[in-house]
Amino acid sequence: MIKFDNVGLRYDAGREILSDLSFEIRKQSFQFLTGPSGAGKSSLLRMLFLALKPTRGTISVLGRDVASLSRRDLPSIRRRIGIVFQDFRLLDHLTTYENVALPLRVRGRSEASYRQDVVDLIEWVGLGSRMHASPVTLSGGEKQRAAIARALIDQPDILLADEPTGNVDPPMARRLLRLFLELNRTGTAVVIATHDFTLMDQIAARRLILNESRLEIHD
Numbered sequence: 408m409i410k411f412d413n414v415g416l417r418y419d420a421g422r423e424i425l426s427d428l429s430f431e432i433r434k435q436s437f438q439f440l441t442g443p444s445g446a447g448k449s450s451l452l453r454m455l456f457l458a459l460k461p462t463r464g465t466i467s468v469l470g471r472d473v474a475s476l477s478r479r480d481l482p483s484i485r486r487r488i489g490i491v492f493q494d495f496r497l498l499d500h501l502t503t504y505e506n507v508a509l510p511l512r513v514r515g516r517s518e519a520s521y522r523q524d525v526v527d528l529i530e531w532v533g534l535g536s537r538m539h540a541s542p543v544t545l546s547g548g549e550k551q552r553a554a555i556a557r558a559l560i561d562q563p564d565i566l567l568a569d570e571p572t573g574n575v576d577p578p579m580a581r582r583l584l585r586l587f588l589e590l591n592r593t594g595t596a597v598v599i600a601t602h603d604f605t606l607m608d609q610i611a612a613r614r615l616i617l618n619e620s621r622l623e624i625h626d
């Protein structure tokens with residue numbers, strides 16, 4: 408679904424922080440992306456989300472070389488990719504419901520066409536009682552789940568999550584992992600960037616390990 412061939416990345420005139428990355432995120436696959444702090448996990452996620460271009464090599468998404476895409480092509484491809492940022496990026500002046508519905512509203516869908524889907528998804532992530540709360544009143548784990556619901560509302564083919572358990576306690580981290588696994592069972596490819604070995608050790612999943620600018624893959 409997303410394929411990297413000999414991808415390298417440097418910021419400005421600095422050294423190459425990622426070198427010779429060749430791998431594929433396959434349809435319906437589940438993987439962790441890990442490595443020490445500063446190894447380039449967030450940068451790699453940004454390239455997967457088409458928010459950052461590689462300085463060399465090729466990235467293709469759904470069979471199309473990203474370098475050949477025009478700015479007009481980007482929104483329709485990005486819509487197939489859900490992302491949960493490390494700092495959530497919820498809008499504080501909107502409620503949980505409005506935050507989750509936002510990607511659909513921005514697309515011009517009428518509220519009547521999506522209201523029930525938004526309510527169902529918020530209930531699925533366990534936030535039914537916080538539906539009309541402002542994000543400022545949510546706990547870290549609740550914000551995390553609201554951000555996950557927003558990433559999922561447009562039914563992406565792939566979900567990217569940056570440190571999704573960074574702000575929650577171990578029981579909530581296990582709950583979130585179950586949520587990602589269930590999502591994966593329903594057909595979404597999942598990439599979770601994490602330092603959290605306790606989390607990774609809970610399941611036998613593929614690991615993409617970044618270290619000193621290189622990628623090692625443990626299938």
Ligand SMILES: Nc1ncnc2c1ncn2[C@@H]1O[C@H](COP(=O)(O)OP(=O)(O)OP(=O)(O)O)[C@@H](O)[C@H]1O
Nearest residue numbers: 418419424442443444445446447448449450451602
């Ligand atoms: N916009 C930027 N401009 C210049 N350098 C950057 C930029 N973003 C990241 N870097 C550098 O690239 C390297 C990789 O950063 P990145 O945030 O991708 O790593 P990470 O593995 O996600 O780290 P962490 O686990 O601490 O979040 C670091 O050395 C960082 O300082």
